Amino acid sequence: MDSAATAATAATTGLIFRDATDADVDALVALIESAYRGDSSRAGWTTEADILQGQRTDPEGVLQVIGAADSRLLMVERDGALVACCQLERRYDHAYFGMFAVSPALQGAGLGKVVIAEAERTALEDWGVSQMHMTVISVREDLIAWYGRRGYRRTGRMTPFPYGDERFGIPQRADLQFELLVKPLV
Numbered sequence: 790m791d792s793a794a795t796a797a798t799a800a801t802t803g804l805i806f807r808d809a810t811d812a813d814v815d816a817l818v819a820l821i822e823s824a825y826r827g828d829s830s831r832a833g834w835t836t837e838a839d840i841l842q843g844q845r846t847d848p849e850g851v852l853q854v855i856g857a858a859d860s861r862l863l864m865v866e867r868d869g870a871l872v873a874c875c876q877l878e879r880r881y882d883h884a885y886f887g888m889f890a891v892s893p894a895l896q897g898a899g900l901g902k903v904v905i906a907e908a909e910r911t912a913l914e915d916w917g918v919s920q921m922h923m924t925v926i927s928v929r930e931d932l933i934a935w936y937g938r939r940g941y942r943r944t945g946r947m948t949p950f951p952y953g954d955e956r957f958g959i960p961q962r963a964d965l966q967f968e969l970l971v972k973p974l975v
Contacts, residue, residue: 801898801899801900801903802867803867803868804865804866804867804872804900804903805865805866805867806863806864806865806907806911807863807864807866808861808862808863808864809851809855809861809862809863809864809874810855811852811855811856813855813864813871814848814851814852814855815848816871817851817862817864817871817874818846818847818848818851820871820873820874820890820892821845821846821851821874821888821890822844822845822846823890823892823893824836824890824891824892824893824896825837825838825841825845825890826838826841826842826843826844826845826958829893830893831893832893832894832896833891833892833893833894833895833896833897834896834897834931835890835891835893835896835932836893837926837929837958839961840926840928840929840960840961840962840965841957841958841959841960841961841965842958842959842961843955843958843959844955844956844958845957845958846888847956850956851888854876854878854888857878859878859879859880860876860877860878860879861876861877861878861911862874862875862876862877862888863875863876863877863904863907863908863911865900865904865907871892872891872892872895872900873889873890873891873892873895873900873901873904874888874889874890875887875888875889875890875904875905875908876888876889877908877911877912879912879916879918880922882918882919882920883918883919883920883921883922883971884912884916884918884920884921884922884974885921885922885923886905886908886912886921886922886923887923887924889901889904889905889923891904901935902939905939908921909921909972909974912974913974913975918974919973919974919975920971920972920973920974921941921971921972921974922969922970922971923936923941923969923970924948924967924968924969924970925967925968925970926950926965926966926967926968927947927965927966927967927968928962928964928965933968933970936970939972940972940973941970941971941972942970942971942972943968943970944968944969944970944971945968946968946969947966947967947968947969948966948967948969949966949967950965950966950967952965
């Protein structure tokens with residue numbers, strides 16, 4: 790087995806998926822921040838540090854996801870450590886996928902593929918939804934391509950980035966917007 794295959798196997802074995810609780814908020818915020826913002830995020834490939842500064846989320850935002858009706862925040866643990874997470878929210882005939890983070894040290898080893906597959910399975914089996922939706926910052930071509938390889942298609946439907954609301958970060962460029970990506974689950 791080559792070193793890439795060995796790393797992928799190590800990154801995806803022994804995983805435990807569970808719903809987050811209020812007691813998990815600090816660990817979740819730390820994981821999400823480390824995957825997207827600041828120097829720690831540069832260890833992985835999902836960093837937004839060059840396009841956004843400031844926070845990606847905060848304890849209040851994570852608590853809202855945990856406590857919302859028709860919402861789940863899935864945690865992924867290995868050997869008792871939080872290694873990934875994602876939000877699932879039922880919205881009529883589809884589920885929304887968000888707040889996706891993988892520890893920067895584990896990115897590129899296949900863990901993200903496993904997490905998104907489990908999220909899709911969960912949404913389909915638990916809610917019977919026909920599609921998964923997500924929004925991605927449209928200038929994140931590498932990330933959009935990664936989702937494309939998982940079966941998500943670009944819709945061209947854009948929503949504005951919330952400029953001036955620092956809860957979502959401090960933009961470093963003026964052309965940020967979100968694009969809707971969609972994948973059929975059935």
